[in-house]
Ligand SMILES: NC(=O)C1=CN([C@@H]2O[C@H](COP(=O)(O)OP(=O)(O)OC[C@H]3O[C@@H](n4cnc5c(N)ncnc54)[C@H](O)[C@@H]3O)[C@@H](O)[C@H]2O)C=CC1
């Protein structure tokens with residue numbers, strides 16, 4: 001039997017969907033691939049809860065907004081520092097937000113653990129830190145869910161590059177939240193109502209201003225650019241904010257309460273574009289060379305981006321082999337269930353490939 005242990009950082013909307021999917025599906029993995037997947041720990045900001053005894057209770061507690069500390073935790077760094085039992089493969093799932101887990105991700109990767117990310121933070125720090133993480137994790141790193149949630153975006157890009165194609169540029173509408181808000185306002189919803197709905201559907205980042213400011217799109221663009229082989233720094237991807245100036249500094253709670261203050265101006269922008277026969281979409285252009293562009297664009301109704309609705313994303317890959325008719329990946333680009341699918345697929349790939357690699361080494365010895 002091939003034994004795998006998960007250390008999961010982050011038990012938010014995506015984290016809980018992943019844990020529930022693993023608990024539901026793992027019987028099939030055991031039957032199909034002889035893969036025995038268990039939780040070593042789940043962690044939030046208050047610490048790491050070991051084992052599976054209290055896992056269901058922990059998921060319910062987090063759903064209600066509680067902290068794992070209430071169930072008894074140890075520091076996550078202790079769990080990461082302690083190697084798994086002999087023969088057990090560890091996979092760390094970083095499903096937290098922003099860059100804080102980076103040192104632990106790096107430590108885990110250096111210790112030989114697999115690393116699966118939906119968190120864009122660790123891959124969108126300085127280029128030096130990006131290289132340190134990707135070089136340490138090697139083939140054990142997967143990050144499909146960081147761009148386009150469960151859509152096959154990173155894997156499409158990698159398969160184009162690995163098969164020897166030249167990717168000239170990627171054009172994308174990569175924000176579920178901004179796509180949802182812009183298409184809802186086009187249909188007559190208020191900006192405030194659309195933002196609140198994107199939050200309720202768990203499309204948005206914990207602070208929705210990280211979506212509205214363009215930061216989340218810029219991070220995705222940086223991840224794609226780096227996957228294309230470009231050694232860019234975060235400041236090489238400037239982005240255009242849609243957050244009203246006077247609501248930048250207030251708390252998240254106050255921001256959500258005062259959203260109505262932005263309704264009129266936002267509706268005005270959308271209507272102005274409409275009167276010219278266009279729609280607004282928040283887009284990214286990632287060329288193989290030259291500046292990466294991220295911002296709000298007015299696009300004609302004939303553009304494939306204008307047809308996107310709700311949390312739908314689109315990624316258009318223009319390459320040497322696909323120049324006239326580009327490769328396009330489209331579908332829902334946000335939401336806990338879709339994102340969890342991407343994470344769980346990566347987890348299985350990392351785990352199975354890790355066993356395959358060691359079988360090859362044994363065969364050669
Ligand atoms: N919600 C979505 O549709 C998608 C989300 N993502 C990414 O997945 C990640 C998780 O998203 P959600 O679950 O929606 O957010 P969330 O806010 O519901 O959950 C994040 C969790 O991470 C925990 N956390 C934050 N910093 C931590 C740290 N240093 N150590 C341990 N735990 C920490 C928080 O306590 C929180 O429970 C984010 O990075 C997000 O950008 C990616 C694709 C789609």
Ligand SMILES: N[C@@H](CC=O)C(=O)O
Nearest residue numbers: 175176177203204205
């Ligand atoms: N907040 C993000 C979630 C996925 O990355 C989005 O809305 O696209």
